[in-house]
Amino acid sequence: MGKAKYWSIVYLMVPIFGVGLFVAAPALRMWLPADVSEHGHTIDHLFVFIMYLTGAVFVATECALVWYLWKYDSKSNPAPTKFTHGSHSLEVVWTILPAATLLFIAIYQINAWADQKLVRRAPVESVGPDGVRGTADDVPKAPIAEVTGRQFEWRIRYPGPDGVLHTRDDLLDVNDLHIPVDEELVLVIKSEDVLHSFFLPNFRVKQDVVPGMKQKVWFKAVKGSEGRSYDLVCAELCGWGHYKMKGRVTVDTQSDYRAWLEKLSFEQHKTSEPPPATAEEQ
Amino acid sequence: MKRTLSKARPSVLALVTLAASLASLAGCDQSSQAYFTATSAPKAEIQRSIDRLDASLATAKDEQKEDIRTSIKNLEEELGALPEKQRIVTTIVDAMFGTPDKPIVLSATGLDANKIRLAAGPTTANQDGNTGGLYRRHCVHCHGVAGNGAGPTAEFLNPYPRDFRHGWFKFKSTGINEKPTDDDLRRILREGINGTAMPSFKLLPAAEIDALVEYVKYLSIRGEVENTLYKRFDDDGIKEMLAGAMKGGEAGDEFRALIIEDLLSDEATGVMATWKRANERIVEVVPRPEVSSEESIQKGREIFYGKGGCVQCHGDSAMGDGQTYYVNDIDATRSNAIKQLVNPSFPMQALKPRNLRYTVIRGPSRDIDLYRRLRNGIDAVGMPAPTIPPEEVWHLVDYVKSLPYEFNEPGPTQSENTRAN
Numbered sequence: 059m060g061k062a063k064y065w066s067i068v069y070l071m072v073p074i075f076g077v078g079l080f081v082a083a084p085a086l087r088m089w090l091p092a093d094v095s096e097h098g099h100t101i102d103h104l105f106v107f108i109m110y111l112t113g114a115v116f117v118a119t120e121c122a123l124v125w126y127l128w129k130y131d132s133k134s135n136p137a138p139t140k141f142t143h144g145s146h147s148l149e150v151v152w153t154i155l156p157a158a159t160l161l162f163i164a165i166y167q168i169n170a171w172a173d174q175k176l177v178r179r180a181p182v183e184s185v186g187p188d189g190v191r192g193t194a195d196d197v198p199k200a201p202i203a204e205v206t207g208r209q210f211e212w213r214i215r216y217p218g219p220d221g222v223l224h225t226r227d228d229l230l231d232v233n234d235l236h237i238p239v240d241e242e243l244v245l246v247i248k249s250e251d252v253l254h255s256f257f258l259p260n261f262r263v264k265q266d267v268v269p270g271m272k273q274k275v276w277f278k279a280v281k282g283s284e285g286r287s288y289d290l291v292c293a294e295l296c297g298w299g300h301y302k303m304k305g306r307v308t309v310d311t312q313s314d315y316r317a318w319l320e321k322l323s324f325e326q327h328k329t330s331e332p333p334p335a336t337a338e339e340q
Numbered sequence: 341m342k343r344t345l346s347k348a349r350p351s352v353l354a355l356v357t358l359a360a361s362l363a364s365l366a367g368c369d370q371s372s373q374a375y376f377t378a379t380s381a382p383k384a385e386i387q388r389s390i391d392r393l394d395a396s397l398a399t400a401k402d403e404q405k406e407d408i409r410t411s412i413k414n415l416e417e418e419l420g421a422l423p424e425k426q427r428i429v430t431t432i433v434d435a436m437f438g439t440p441d442k443p444i445v446l447s448a449t450g451l452d453a454n455k456i457r458l459a460a461g462p463t464t465a466n467q468d469g470n471t472g473g474l475y476r477r478h479c480v481h482c483h484g485v486a487g488n489g490a491g492p493t494a495e496f497l498n499p500y501p502r503d504f505r506h507g508w509f510k511f512k513s514t515g516i517n518e519k520p521t522d523d524d525l526r527r528i529l530r531e532g533i534n535g536t537a538m539p540s541f542k543l544l545p546a547a548e549i550d551a552l553v554e555y556v557k558y559l560s561i562r563g564e565v566e567n568t569l570y571k572r573f574d575d576d577g578i579k580e581m582l583a584g585a586m587k588g589g590e591a592g593d594e595f596r597a598l599i600i601e602d603l604l605s606d607e608a609t610g611v612m613a614t615w616k617r618a619n620e621r622i623v624e625v626v627p628r629p630e631v632s633s634e635e636s637i638q639k640g641r642e643i644f645y646g647k648g649g650c651v652q653c654h655g656d657s658a659m660g661d662g663q664t665y666y667v668n669d670i671d672a673t674r675s676n677a678i679k680q681l682v683n684p685s686f687p688m689q690a691l692k693p694r695n696l697r698y699t700v701i702r703g704p705s706r707d708i709d710l711y712r713r714l715r716n717g718i719d720a721v722g723m724p725a726p727t728i729p730p731e732e733v734w735h736l737v738d739y740v741k742s743l744p745y746e747f748n749e750p751g752p753t754q755s756e757n758t759r760a761n
Contacts, residue, residue, distance in 0.1 A: 208539075211532055224745065230705060232532060232542060233540050234542055299539070306543055326706050327706075328706070329625055329627060330625055331625075333619070334521050334619050
């Protein structure tokens with residue numbers, strides 16, 4: 059019995075602290091940001107499911123590692139190791155098991171992916187003459203805004219009273235997106251220069267924006283999120299100022315949202331301004 | 341042998357990399373020392389004049405050559421005297437305005453010392469989330485420590501960042517040759533300048549934006565005083581004052597007070613005169629004429645192609661390609677304009693009339709901003725004000741706003757492959 063085997067205890071700390079950190083994370087406020095989207099729970103469910111799956115494999119592998127370190131330390135096992143050419147059946151098992159698991163995950167998540175990424179699953183205004191959703195004759199829901207990533211800010215364009223983007227009555231803003239609560243909504247996202255990633259952590263939306271491509275994202279802010287602001291960040295290293303590329307999404311009630319657009323419109327079209335306050339007045 | 345070589349290579353590489361990074365660090369240090377002076381400006385300008393004259397020698401007529409040679413000689417003498425000039429000007433300006441870490445807020449500038457303190461110096465943050473050194477946190481990468489528009493990223497940008505030391509600003513509610521108001525600078529900070537590398541700082545707290553506005557003004561005023569000292573260095577009064585101020589001690593303080601009085605506070609020519617009157621020089625916006633927007637756009641089109649003269653630069657297609665008509669010494673206009681706005685030590689960038697079909701309008705783009713821009717022209721870049729009655733400017737605003745959408749159909753969103761469902 060040598061003392062060297064006690065070193066394996068150090069390796070045991072890895073799974074213990076690893077799991078401990080995950081258990082303590084929510085209490086340490088290091089867990090996922092609050093989810094205020096309708097679909098977010100499916101994303102979170104997939105995250106947690108895959109975390110448990112990989113977590114179990116991680117713990118099992120670590121324990122096996124520590125057990126071997128403990129059992130086969132050189133002092134208590136003076137006989138030299140015998141070389142084997144391996145086990146064919148063992149290899150078949152450890153190839154097929156992970157492959158089957160990965161295949162299962164691929165199938166299990168397929169709807170969550172499709173619902174968020176396939177444009178034909180985007181919210182529709184009406185399903186079209188054939189009455190079937192997801193076919194070419196669907197009338198897609200008009201986007202409530204276009205958000206253009208640019209080093210290092212998010213330019214926002216609302217369609218204005220006519221509801222159509224890129225017409226004369228568009229309303230412009232930057233870094234300060236307002237959306238209505240409890241409404242299935244579509245955003246057009248673009249990039250003006252390099253790769254960015256449009257990331258709304260609280261709405262579980264993340265989509266790379268590619269220069270030259272015009273993409274859509276869609277989500278619904280749940281009731282109870284109105285009156286609050288959430289982060290809009292860039293999740294793709296886009297240059298030296300990447301960390302500064304932060305905007306804000308404010309969820310409004312329907313009436314607040316309309317008031318916001320009216321305020322923007324007023325700012326854009328006003329023809330007079332009060333004179334600036336003098337130093338004494340300030 | 342092979343083995344030692346392959347072993348040696350990584351260590352050699354590592355050494356070379358280390359040496360290179362040390363060298364670049366040393367370079368950084370040097371250049372940051374030089375940032376807080378206007379020194380590069382006169383030097384680059386004089387050198388450029390010499391180069392231009394040198395080049396003109398080849399094509400000049402014989403009787404002109406002597407004059408050109410004399411000019412070159414004079415300029416070279418000026419260049420030789422520059423280090424001494426620089427030493428004096430830098431010492432005095434530093435004594436008046438302090439350094440980036442310890443700025444001095446002269447009461448003659450009317451600036452708020454608390455705001456300047458928040459914006460100046462190295463970046464700091466405490467546990468309550470209060471941050472200091474805002475300028476170096478947000479602005480320095482492009483605008484440079486001295487506000488000379490030559491930060492580390494500056495040379496990669498087009499257009500170059502603003503060189504505050506000249507005191508020229510393009511987007512403002514005041515007239516030509518006037519300073520911007522605080523509100524104008526605040527708007528630029530909040531909204532950014534679309535179409536340039538200037539991003540929006542909208543989400544910063546209002547107090548931080550105000551502090552940065554104040555600091556930009558501080559850097560401008562400092563730079564303008566520095567530039568004025570260079571320009572008037574050999575004037576009689578100035579020469580004595582400078583010599584006196586260099587002596588130090590109480591007598592030096594008195595001379596410094598005189599310089600402040602003359603360069604800063606003088607009601608007619610002082611640097612502060614224009615800053616202080618900015619609020620009174622806001623351009624009046626007349627009411628919109630009561631016509632339908634279609635009619636207004638039509639009238640605007642007539643002005644654009646007619647008496648407004650816009651077409652000369654912005655082109656028949658309004659895509660900014662009209663400058664082919666406009667050959668009247670445009671190079672000189674450009675170089676002067678650029679000298680006033682950006683760091684003069686950078687290679688020149690072409691100053692192009694805007695492509696008005698592009699949906700991005702550079703600078704603030706509310707109707708009122710466009711009205712003022714079209715009413716005044718744009719300071720320092722050579723865009724003149726059209727000679728039309730003030731109410732007709734609204735038609736031009738409407739026309740310019742309509743240009744990007746005149747022939748544009750919004751494109752479709754990216755389609756995925758449309759296989760059968």
